[in-house]
Amino acid sequence: MEQTYFRKGFGLKKELRPLIDAEYHSALVERVRARGYTDAFGDVTVRLAQEFGFCYGVDRAVDYAYETVHKFPDKRIWLVGEIIHNPHVNQRMTDMGIAFIYPDAKGHFDFSDIGSEDVVILPAFGVTTHDFATLQKIGCILVDTTCGSVLHVWKRVEGYARDGFTSVIHGKYSHEESRATASQATKYNGGKYLIVRDMDEAMLVCDYIARRPGHLSRDAFIAQFRKDYDIAPDMVGASSFDAVTILAEAIKRAKSTKADAVIKALHGIKNFDGVVTGPFYGFTRGGQVIKPSVVQIVKDGEFHHFAVIDDPAIRNLH
Numbered sequence: 001m002e003q004t005y006f007r008k009g010f011g012l013k014k015e016l017r018p019l020i021d022a023e024y025h026s027a028l029v030e031r032v033r034a035r036g037y038t039d040a041f042g043d044v045t046v047r048l049a050q051e052f053g054f055c056y057g058v059d060r061a062v063d064y065a066y067e068t069v070h071k072f073p074d075k076r077i078w079l080v081g082e083i084i085h086n087p088h089v090n091q092r093m094t095d096m097g098i099a100f101i102y103p104d105a106k107g108h109f110d111f112s113d114i115g116s117e118d119v120v121i122l123p124a125f126g127v128t129t130h131d132f133a134t135l136q137k138i139g140c141i142l143v144d145t146t147c148g149s150v151l152h153v154w155k156r157v158e159g160y161a162r163d164g165f166t167s168v169i170h171g172k173y174s175h176e177e178s179r180a181t182a183s184q185a186t187k188y189n190g191g192k193y194l195i196v197r198d199m200d201e202a203m204l205v206c207d208y209i210a211r212r213p214g215h216l217s218r219d220a221f222i223a224q225f226r227k228d229y230d231i232a233p234d235m236v237g238a239s240s241f242d243a244v245t246i247l248a249e250a251i252k253r254a255k256s257t258k259a260d261a262v263i264k265a266l267h268g269i270k271n272f273d274g275v276v277t278g279p280f281y282g283f284t285r286g287g288q289v290i291k292p293s294v295v296q297i298v299k300d301g302e303f304h305h306f307a308v309i310d311d312p313a314i315r316n317l318h
Contacts, residue, residue: 057147107174161191
């Protein structure tokens with residue numbers, strides 16, 4: 001069976017190195033670097049950042065792109081997004097005949113023009129699990145240049161989802177790397193993530209969890225979520241968020257992360273208003289949650305609110 005997935009290049013690095021060095025390496029930069037990252041040209045002093053140039057992941061991805069063009073000279077070659085947000089590099093890729101597939105405003109890619117005989121380069125940022133599965137289904141040749149450091153983060157997100165934790169990811173919601181990283185949480189049923197763009201959004205989340213003065217109400221928190229991401233709140237995700245919030249409150253009360261102390265504190269939480277899915281009355285002796293039941297109807301794949309069942313008799317089952 002013909003190999004259709006490549007992650008370690010094609011063994012052409014040594015052969016193509018002179019070409020890549022000629023296009024991406026500068027004798028002037030090497031001179032400044034060799035002189036302690038500072039050089040004088042007449043009355044002008046140039047200082048060069050010590051960490052200058054491509055990171056390892058981008059360097060490797062550029063190498064693989066060149067190798068791919070030489071390995072498959074007669075095939076159509078596509079690149080998902082950009083290897084790096086650098087006009088010079090992107091123009092060079094275009095000159096070599098690589099076609100770019102750009103995402104829409106929400107970060108989604110359209111692979112409808114790709115055929116099974118084509119070659120697709122995955123960028124150093126990586127792609128979402130959904131996009132990867134779609135490309136595999138097409139049957140095209142995949143050249144995966146995902147950076148090793150990115151893969152390391154993916155494994156952490158996947159592990160957190162497996163263990164029932166929510167990953168908080170810093171990035172733009174529509175950016176390829178953010179979406180690809182977040183998608184690793186979806187490998188497990190109920191896996192959840194939260195993407196915060198900046199310090200302001202991070203503080204909104206921290207203030208909400210810690211119940212600090214001025215924190216958003218649950219309705220305001222949901223409204224903020226809807227406004228930022230233009231999608232309806234996910235009840236499963238909201239329930240997961242509530243679970244983390246209640247656990248954080250228990251740890252705060254217990255002043256410890258030891259299991260016995262946290263469990264005791266959990267059973268002491270009653271009539272807690274710090275959740276987003278409605279009133280939380282506490283736990284039964286058996287550990288079941290006491291709260292109103294939200295009844296929803298699923299229509300066209302979406303949840304629609306129907307009713308809330310809140311029997312006062314169940315509130316005293318602590």
